Amino acid sequence: MSTAAQTPTKSSTLSLTGLRNLMRDKPIIPLLILLGVLVLVLEIGWGIVTKETGLLGLNDRWIANIVKFAIPLAILAGAQTLTMITGGIDLSVGVVATMSAFVMATQVPTMDPIFAIPLALVPAALAGLASGIGVGIFRVHPLIMTLAVGLVAEGFLLVYQRTVLGTSARVPEVLSWLGTGRSFGIPNALLVFIPVALFIWYLTKRTGYGRTLYAIGDNEGAARLSGVRVPYVLILLYVISALLAGVGGLVYVGLIKATTLSLAVPLMLPSVAAAVIGGTSIFGGRGGYAGTVVGALILGVLGTLLTLLKMPEGVRGMLFGGIILLVTALYVRITREG
Amino acid sequence: MSAATPASPTVQGSSASTNARRFLKRNAWLLALLVLLAVMLVFTKFIQPDYGPRAFVILVVAALPFAFATAGQTMAIIAGGIDLSIAAMMALISVTAASLMQGQSGEFGIVVVALVLAMGLGVGAINGIAVVFTRVPDIVVTLSFFFIWEGAALMVLDSPGGATTQWLRDLLTGTVGASFIPTGITDWIPKALILLVVGLGAVWIPLKLSRLGLGLYAIGSDKQAAFRSGVPVNRTKVASYALAGLFASMGALALTMNTGNATPIQGPYLMASVAAVVLGGVSLAGGKGGFVGPIVAVFILRLARQDLTFMQVDPNIAQVVEGLIMVSVVLVGAVVALRSKRS
Numbered sequence: 001m002s003t004a005a006q007t008p009t010k011s012s013t014l015s016l017t018g019l020r021n022l023m024r025d026k027p028i029i030p031l032l033i034l035l036g037v038l039v040l041v042l043e044i045g046w047g048i049v050t051k052e053t054g055l056l057g058l059n060d061r062w063i064a065n066i067v068k069f070a071i072p073l074a075i076l077a078g079a080q081t082l083t084m085i086t087g088g089i090d091l092s093v094g095v096v097a098t099m100s101a102f103v104m105a106t107q108v109p110t111m112d113p114i115f116a117i118p119l120a121l122v123p124a125a126l127a128g129l130a131s132g133i134g135v136g137i138f139r140v141h142p143l144i145m146t147l148a149v150g151l152v153a154e155g156f157l158l159v160y161q162r163t164v165l166g167t168s169a170r171v172p173e174v175l176s177w178l179g180t181g182r183s184f185g186i187p188n189a190l191l192v193f194i195p196v197a198l199f200i201w202y203l204t205k206r207t208g209y210g211r212t213l214y215a216i217g218d219n220e221g222a223a224r225l226s227g228v229r230v231p232y233v234l235i236l237l238y239v240i241s242a243l244l245a246g247v248g249g250l251v252y253v254g255l256i257k258a259t260t261l262s263l264a265v266p267l268m269l270p271s272v273a274a275a276v277i278g279g280t281s282i283f284g285g286r287g288g289y290a291g292t293v294v295g296a297l298i299l300g301v302l303g304t305l306l307t308l309l310k311m312p313e314g315v316r317g318m319l320f321g322g323i324i325l326l327v328t329a330l331y332v333r334i335t336r337e338g
Numbered sequence: 339m340s341a342a343t344p345a346s347p348t349v350q351g352s353s354a355s356t357n358a359r360r361f362l363k364r365n366a367w368l369l370a371l372l373v374l375l376a377v378m379l380v381f382t383k384f385i386q387p388d389y390g391p392r393a394f395v396i397l398v399v400a401a402l403p404f405a406f407a408t409a410g411q412t413m414a415i416i417a418g419g420i421d422l423s424i425a426a427m428m429a430l431i432s433v434t435a436a437s438l439m440q441g442q443s444g445e446f447g448i449v450v451v452a453l454v455l456a457m458g459l460g461v462g463a464i465n466g467i468a469v470v471f472t473r474v475p476d477i478v479v480t481l482s483f484f485f486i487w488e489g490a491a492l493m494v495l496d497s498p499g500g501a502t503t504q505w506l507r508d509l510l511t512g513t514v515g516a517s518f519i520p521t522g523i524t525d526w527i528p529k530a531l532i533l534l535v536v537g538l539g540a541v542w543i544p545l546k547l548s549r550l551g552l553g554l555y556a557i558g559s560d561k562q563a564a565f566r567s568g569v570p571v572n573r574t575k576v577a578s579y580a581l582a583g584l585f586a587s588m589g590a591l592a593l594t595m596n597t598g599n600a601t602p603i604q605g606p607y608l609m610a611s612v613a614a615v616v617l618g619g620v621s622l623a624g625g626k627g628g629f630v631g632p633i634v635a636v637f638i639l640r641l642a643r644q645d646l647t648f649m650q651v652d653p654n655i656a657q658v659v660e661g662l663i664m665v666s667v668v669l670v671g672a673v674v675a676l677r678s679k680r681s
Contacts, residue, residue: 134665140672141622143422143477144612148665151609155658162654269485282478312496314602317489325482329472 027279031294038301042308062304064187068180068255070300071189072097074293075248076267077274078200079241081292084275085204086217086234087284088135088142090241092127092150094268097249098261099157100124104250105169105259106160113172121246127153128242132235146238157261169259179254192251196244200289203240213237217284270299273320276327367619371634378641386648391525393644395513398528399596401640402510403428404610405534406589408618408632409541410462410582411611417578418558418624419469419476424586424611425604426487427461431590433491436500436600447503455587461487462583466576484608491602498601502594509533510595530592534633537588541581542629554578559625613664614639616671623675639663 076093083090104113104120111119127149134145181188204210212233215223224230249264256263278295280287299320306316362369383389407424414421435454439447469479514527545551553574556564565571589607594600617635620627642663646656 134669134672138669138672139676140668141477143481144668145665148609148661148668151606152658152661152665155654155661158654159652159658162652272481283475312493314489314492314496317485317492319489321482321485321489324485325468325472325474325479328474328478328482332473 027291028294031278031291031298035294035298035301038298038305042301042305064182064185066297066300066304068187068189069303070296071187071193072248072252072255072264073267073270073274073299074193074296075196075251076245076264076271077278077292077296078196078289079244079248080271080275081278081280081287081289082200082204082213082237082244083142083241084217084280084282085213085284085287086237087220088146088234088237089272089282090131090146090238090245091143091268091272092131092146092153092242093245093248093271094265095150095153095157096124096127096242096245097252097264097267099127099153099249100246101249101253101263102157102169102259102261103160104175105171105253106164108170108172109168113174116172117175117250120250121243123153123156124242124246124249125239128239128245129235131242132238135238136231136234154261161261171253171257171259175250175254176257177254179251179257189251189255192247196247197289197293200244204288209233209236214285217281217286219285269317269320270296270303273324274299276324279331281331282328368631368634371618371631371638375634375638375641378638378645382641382645382648385645389648391513394526395511395528395530397637397640397644398530398534399510400644401636402530402534402592402596403589403605404607404614404640405633405636406537406585406592407607407611408614408636409538409629410585410589411615412618412620412627412629412632413554413578413582413585414476414480415615415620415622415624416558416627417554417575418561419575419578420480420612420622421462421465421579421582422477422480422608423465423483423487424582424589425607426484426491427458427583427586428590428593428607429600429602429604430461430487430491430494431458431587432594432600433495433500433602435591435594436502437495439503439506439594440499440501442503444503444505447506450503451506451591454591455584458583458585458587458590459580460583462586463576463580465583466579469579470572470575488602488604491604495600495602498599500594500600502598506591506595507598510592533592537585538629538633541584545581550574550577555625609661609664610636610639613667617667621675622671 076097079090079093100120100123103123104116107116107119130152131142131146131149134140134149135142138145140148178188178192202210204213212223212228215226215228216230216233220230245264248267252264252267253259274295275287275292276282276295277298278287278289278291278293280292302319303316306319386393407428410424411421414424431454434457435450438450438453442450465480465483468474468483469476472479510530510533512529514524514529514532545554553564553569554577556567556569557571557574557578561571564574590600593605614635615627615632616622617638618627618630618632619635620632639660643656643660646659647653651659
């Protein structure tokens with residue numbers, strides 16, 4: 001085996017570099033193939049378990065279901081993609097999303113959802129501002145800073161919970177319609193998701209601001225020397241990231257329809273995993289949102305598979321953690337040796 | 339060490355004074371921390387006039403898992419890495435220990451302790467091997483293991499449970515009883531403090547005297563230079579994470595001994611350990627610092643928490659204040675690191 005690997009034939013090296021280039025430049029193609037394979041596996045699994053098959057076994061009920069669950073995840077992963085492009089990460093998304101959902105649900109009994117929903121995004125923006133200041137001005141590692149902000153935000157949430165203990169939390173009709181409803185077989189959550197996705201795509205690919213994000217992730221020193229005001233860019237970035245997390249939390253609570261203090265916390269790890277799988281480099285400078293969306297769908301299918309196989313909750317954490325490590329290691333090899 | 343032994347008696351007087359000055363200069367940060375701790379103890383006595391041995395024992399017992407987590411984090415950071423999985427390892431190891439001890443005899447507890455310490459070494463070594471093998475930055479690898487070990491802990495025990503052998507619990511609580519020392523003194527020596535000193539000393543003293551200890555600082559300070567001077571960089575890296583894992587297992591044992599059971603959800607030890615390391619004067623850039631500073635910092639942070647309780651601050655608000663203290667410590671630490679890098 002090892003000797004064969006050491007003396008590869010010319011054609012195999014060619015295809016290997018071809019694969020490398022494909023993975024590096026257009027990760028979306030192998031990702032879509034992987035998604036297709038997973039859907040097929042799920043298809044077969046579903047057929048075995050339930051003994052029911054629709055058109056080609058494709059059951060629109062569970063497809064809509066996977067999409068429904070993938071949407072809040074994809075929105076949080078959008079926050080992750082943006083921060084990762086600059087070489088950062090946002091580990092506070094789970095807590096921030098929960099915070100927005102919780103604030104909204106506890107304010108709805110006393111005020112109109114039209115006011116409660118924007119109000120719920122205020123604490124999210126503040127959390128993002130705190131992270132941004134820590135990362136942009138004090139130069140704390142984003143991982144540590146956002147983890148710390150998440151911890152403090154969790155504390156504030158506990159304090160807040162005590163002040164609203166009397167009021168009953170409620171999820172407004174609008175959000176549950178958005179989160180769970182379907183019109184003509186298409187999840188309503190797409191009404192939120194498509195504008196969000198367009199916003200992220202436009203921001204990263206069509207604006208000067210987006211370009212500075214890539215520049216910072218690629219080479220921060222060079223970006224600074226060419227006139228990018230890095231601290232301001234980063235502060236704005238973490239505010240946007242937190243607002244996205246807040247929106248994701250609001251959609252998620254419409255889906256789950258129950259407000260707890262750990263509502264969206266389990267989404268934090270998959271959000272990092274989705275961005276990493278989608279080809280966004282955790283070291284910055286490379287990646288985009290399209291890959292992340294496919295990554296979120298892959299995780300959605302994978303999650304459904306795990307549920308179908310009745311895997312315990314711990315397996316999910318181990319699997320997703322392992323995926324992050326393996327994919328990052330793979331990208332390190334591809335980009336540094338290729 | 340050699341400077342302290344009077345090799346040449348003629349210059350002993352002057353060298354003693356320069357030595358003292360050098361000692362002060364080198365340990366200025368540590369001394370400042372000790373002064374801060376003393377001031378805080380006086381403050382505590384002021385707001386809680388009956389602060390005595392009993393409250394001190396509670397403080398040390400509560401600080402023990404934090405102290406071991408911080409020691410593990412210090413280990414990883416000195417060698418130029420960081421271990422984001424420290425709290426997850428503690429959760430995994432404590433649920434393993436508690437499930438193994440459930441319904442078993444007291445003697446079996448000894449086997450479990452040995453097993454759990456070995457497990458800590460092994461789990462930590464896996465972190466280290468992954469860092470070396472994948473060539474992915476430490477912070478990303480240990481973030482992955484944060485989730486992997488947490489998932490593993492949930493597989494061992496999906497809700498709080500397990501049990502702890504009684505003698506292990508007794509080992510932690512109360513104070514040292516010795517008939518020949520007056521109780522006025524022994525009341526101030528919690529058993530937990532002895533455990534801490536023994537646990538840290540058993541690892542740190544042999545390490546400090548060995549080549550490995552020097553190698554840890556070398557790879558943390560400059561990997562390339564360390565490699566060229568013949569330090570086995572990869573092996574040393576793995577060793578640093580393995581030792582971090584060993585300390586995590588001590589922390590896990592302390593946790594299990596204190597609560598009598600274990601929970602698979604990780605505690606606040608990651609953030610607390612990073613904050614204590616930074617406050618303890620260890621540079622996050624690696625290659626510098628020792629153990630004493632971070633451990634003193636742990637006691638400062640724990641005492642601050644105890645003071646908040648004495649001041650009858652709502653526990654939830656206390657958590658916010660504690661979080662804010664840790665955030666400010668990390669912010670200031672980052673600025674200091676930035677300054678030293680520029681100069």
